[in-house]
Amino acid sequence: MTAPDPIAFTLFGLSVRWYGILMAAAILTGGFVMYRRAPKHGIRQDDVIDILLVAVPCGIIGARLYYVLFEWSYYSQDLAQIFNLRGGGLAVHGSLIGGFLGAWLVCRHKKISFADGLDMTVAGIALAQAIGRWGNFFNGEAHGGPTDLPWGIMVDGVRVHPTFLYESIWCLLLFFLLLYLDNHRKFIGQIFLSYGFLYSLERFFVEGLRTDSLMIGQFRQAQVLSAAVMLACAVSYVILLNRKPNKNSVNAMEDKSK
Helix, strand or coil, rough: EEECCCEEEEEECCCEEEEHHHHHHHHHHHHHHHHHHHHCCCCCCHHHHHHHHHHHHHHHHHHHHHHHHCCCCHHHHHHHHCCCCCCCCCCHHHHHHHHHHHHHHHHHCCCCHHHHHHHHHHHHHHHHHHHHHHHHHHHCCEEECCCCCCCCCEEEEECCCHHHHHHHHHHHHHHHHHHHHHHCCCCCHHHHHHHHHHHHHHHHHCCCCCCCCCCCCCCCCCHHHHHHHHHHHHHHHHHHHHCCCCCCHHHHHHHHHH
């Protein structure tokens, strides 16, 4: 299978790429999931819209700054290219950092439990990632090295690992798992920590197949960060799971589930 034309159509002389269409679809779909899950977490649906209006732009800015930081040797030669988003260069980890920061600012302003907000959010994020990764397919990017596997895709005449597909399938399965866990939540923060660990687990191994990784010296930065996140999430999960429940917090969770 060969990547199709990355241009979906041309409007008033401007090429509209499949990547942008899929990113928009991912944001809207993920946002809809968050909107529907909000009442379960005691969060007003109108507040979810406010969170998205801030978190999405922050996520885009974070994705770009993160990529530029690790490719500074290139961008330092032409600073104007930093603003050329159509030229590519967005990092998922940067988008998550930026998006979570934006969401935290809104939650703090509106006095919303940020931990509850994270649990509400991550299932939608996983679904958005499952959709958005297909943009890499249309761009012929974020793929792995050569492979003889029958599901490999053709890029520049070479059959390579479709790493976008591996991550898309994993994130789709993760989406359903997180919905299940959210319906059987044992403590606040459980869904976020589960997402952090399981997404990082997949990213650690799939990143090892990619040919376009951002680097920290001789190490792939996504693998370094994924390992750190897995460790932090695993330790936090065990501590919170075994912590003696606080009567007030238990009652609060019971009230929200009614």
